[in-house]
Amino acid sequence: MMLQGKVAIVTGAAQGIGRAIAEALARDGADVAVVDLDVARAQETAQAVSSQGRRALVIKANVAEWADVAAMADRVLAELGRIDILVNNAGITRDGLLLRMKEEDWNAVLDVNLKGTFHCTKAVLPAMTKQRSGALVNIASVVGVMGNAGQANYAASKAAVIGLTKTVAREYASRGITVNAVAPGFIGTAMTDKLSGEVRAALLTQIPLGRLGTPDDVAAAVRFLVSPAAAYITGHVLHVNGGMIMV
Numbered sequence: 001m002m003l004q005g006k007v008a009i010v011t012g013a014a015q016g017i018g019r020a021i022a023e024a025l026a027r028d029g030a031d032v033a034v035v036d037l038d039v040a041r042a043q044e045t046a047q048a049v050s051s052q053g054r055r056a057l058v059i060k061a062n063v064a065e066w067a068d069v070a071a072m073a074d075r076v077l078a079e080l081g082r083i084d085i086l087v088n089n090a091g092i093t094r095d096g097l098l099l100r101m102k103e104e105d106w107n108a109v110l111d112v113n114l115k116g117t118f119h120c121t122k123a124v125l126p127a128m129t130k131q132r133s134g135a136l137v138n139i140a141s142v143v144g145v146m147g148n149a150g151q152a153n154y155a156a157s158k159a160a161v162i163g164l165t166k167t168v169a170r171e172y173a174s175r176g177i178t179v180n181a182v183a184p185g186f187i188g189t190a191m192t193d194k195l196s197g198e199v200r201a202a203l204l205t206q207i208p209l210g211r212l213g214t215p216d217d218v219a220a221a222v223r224f225l226v227s228p229a230a231a232y233i234t235g236h237v238l239h240v241n242g243g244m245i246m247v
């Protein structure tokens with residue numbers, strides 16, 4: 001119960017990786033604010049958190065909208081009393097080769113993946129600064145490091161999330177706040193269910209461990225980075241990719 005008494009916010013926690021993270025943090029003792037656009041599915045995550053004996057708060061918010069995010073942070077403070085952990089997990093893809101990529105697809109991905117991370121970070125830092133402690137984890141991607149044909153918008157957003165992570169880590173280290181990123185490889189979720197069998201088979205040949213990752217593989221890395229065991233780690237990018245890239 002290394003997170004007993006702590007309050008965590010997990011964005012995009014209605015399903016997939018975000019749900020696994022919310023459940024893992026609750027198992028370690030944290031109360032969890034489950035933030036997502038999809039309230040019905042977020043309630044299922046909240047139930048899983050409650051079944052661990054932790055408090056769960058479902059908040060509908062679009063991370064791309066500052067007003068939603070500011071109201072979300074206010075509600076967490078009002079109803080759960082503090083904010084110790086933020087996991088910026090909400091993310092989307094709108095794939096296409098660059099010349100065919102529409103400006104709206106570029107904007108949508110940057111707005112959620114990058115601006116959403118900026119908004120949520122900005123919303124929690126005042127409370128963390130006041131208490132002089134906090135742990136932020138941003139979910140990046142292997143694609144932000146190696147690039148991927150057909151994902152210019154997504155790769156740019158995730159590379160930018162890594163730059164943002166390192167900068168906020170430097171700005172807030174003196175306040176006792178750590179900021180790290182987890183860069184998953186290809187993980188079995190709704191996001192990767194869209195891949196064709198052919199693309200999936202080609203991918204597997206590039207993964208030394210020979211399988212897609214699971215949401216629990218990613219949650220385990222987040223769980224470590226927000227734990228007291230990682231107190232001296234900040235500005236780090238932890239790769240969870242089955243050996244797909246080794247950096």
Ligand code: NAP
Pocket residue numbers: 011012013014015016017018035036037038061062063064088089090091092112116139140141142183184185186187188189190191192
């Ligand atoms: P997912 O199954 O699609 O889940 C993402 C969740 O985020 C959904 O519940 C979605 O709600 C929510 N969301 C989307 N836009 C949002 C917004 N503007 N505000 C609030 N919530 C929003 O995705 P996942 O595979 O678990 O991915 C989670 C994170 O890991 C993402 O940042 C993704 O880029 C990253 N990642 C995933 C993989 C992978 O292979 N799956 C690899 C590397 C990195 P709706 O369903 O209502 O849109």
